[in-house]
Structure formats: C-alpha cells, structure tokens
Amino acid sequence: MNLNKQAVSNSSPLILLAKIGKLDxxxxxxxNIFIPLEVYKETVVRGIHDGFQDAVIIDEAIKIKLIIVKETKKMYKEDELKQFLHEGEIKAISLAKELSSxxxxxxxxxARIYARNIGLKVKGTIGIVIDNVLSKKITKKEGKESLKKLNRIMFLSGEIYEYALERITKIE
Structure with a gap:
C-alpha cells in the first residue's frame, strides 16, 4: 500500500490515536494531514485547557508540521449540514472538498454517510489501524493491541470490534 498524498481529519481520529500513543x-x-481551524480548537486549545495529554501530543505534531492547520475559504452547504453535523465535521468536509482531498x-x-454521498473517501480510526497492518507498518499483534486500547476509550459495538479483529487476523 502506497502512502496516500493527503487526508483531512476531524477531531476524533486525532484524539483517539493520540490517547493510545499511536498518532504516528x-x-x-x-x-499530509490537514485539519480545519475548528478541529485545532477542539483538539488542542480546549484539550490543553482541560488538561488532556492527547492535546499536547497533537499540538507537537502541528508544531513540527506533521499536521497542518488550514482554514476553509467557504463552508460547504453549511445550512443543510448544521442540522445533523457538528461544526468540526462540517469544516473538515468543507476543507476536504476545497483541497480536493x-x-x-x-x-x-x-458525517461518514454524508461524506461518502458527496464523493469523499472516508476512513475512520479503526480503518486507520487496519490499514497500518495491511501496509505492514505495524504487526498484526500491534494492530490487535491498538484495537483493544481503542475499544476501552471509544464506543465500539461488539459487531464492529469483532469485524475489525477478524480483518486484522486474516491479513497475510
């Protein structure tokens, strides 16, 4: 699996991966990982204010330009999206469209359903772990350990957790 050129991230993948020490x-x-200013405020500004270590980890990645904060020039269908998405998700979708990410x-x-419906390729935190195993960046054992850690800090249905474990197990 080749390195993809760029992705735009919402808050949760950054926070969750930083919490388990796997932002890398x-x-x-x-x-390139881009985030809109609103996601920076959610993950770093509020996180540091509230004393969360993951916020410091994300901030360090921003300082060394592994994550790039970029403001959106215009909001994508803001009025329509405000009804069912949070501001960070709206701005992330807008930035992804703007950058042709x-x-x-x-x-x-x-947010995932909406993004897919407008032609964006969607990847979640669990998919990021699986793709790291698929690309041989981490071992199956590391992938399973990361999945277990994520299961402790995020809502994962038993079905999704088992599916992800099975996917990792079946990787050659």
Whole structure:
C-alpha cells in the first residue's frame, strides 16, 4: 500500500490515536494531514485547557508540521449540514472538498454517510489501524493491541470490534 498524498481529519481520529500513543499511524499512511481551524480548537486549545495529554501530543505534531492547520475559504452547504453535523465535521468536509482531498478521516456515522454521498473517501480510526497492518507498518499483534486500547476509550459495538479483529487476523 502506497502512502496516500493527503487526508483531512476531524477531531476524533486525532484524539483517539493520540490517547493510545499511536498518532504516528496517520503519518504511516498519509504524506499530509490537514485539519480545519475548528478541529485545532477542539483538539488542542480546549484539550490543553482541560488538561488532556492527547492535546499536547497533537499540538507537537502541528508544531513540527506533521499536521497542518488550514482554514476553509467557504463552508460547504453549511445550512443543510448544521442540522445533523457538528461544526468540526462540517469544516473538515468543507476543507476536504476545497483541497480536493481524496480522503477524510471521520468516526461519526452521520458525517461518514454524508461524506461518502458527496464523493469523499472516508476512513475512520479503526480503518486507520487496519490499514497500518495491511501496509505492514505495524504487526498484526500491534494492530490487535491498538484495537483493544481503542475499544476501552471509544464506543465500539461488539459487531464492529469483532469485524475489525477478524480483518486484522486474516491479513497475510
């Protein structure tokens, strides 16, 4: 699996991967990670204010330009999207459209469905772990350990957790 050129991320993949000490999984897969200013405020500004260590990790990645904060020039269908998505998700979708990014990183189901419907390739935190195993950036054992850690800190249905474990197990 070749390194993808770029992705735009919403807050949750950054926060979750930073919480388990695996933010580097993003950099294994993408040359450039962009986030809108709103996602920076959610992940770093509020996170540091509230004393979250993951916010410091994300901020360090921004300081060394592994993650690039970029403001959107215009909002994509803002009035329509405000009814069912959070501002960070709307701005991430807008930035992905603006940059013609081939991938957007989202975990929220409604945001994922909407992004797919407008032609964006969607990847979530679990998919990022699986892709790291597929691309041989990490071992199956590391992938399973990361999945277990994520299962402790995020809502994963038993069905999704088992599916992800099975996907990792079957990788050659």
């Amino acid at each position: 999984y993003l950099f294994n897969l993408f040359e 081939n991938t957007i990183l989202l975990d929220d189901e409604e």
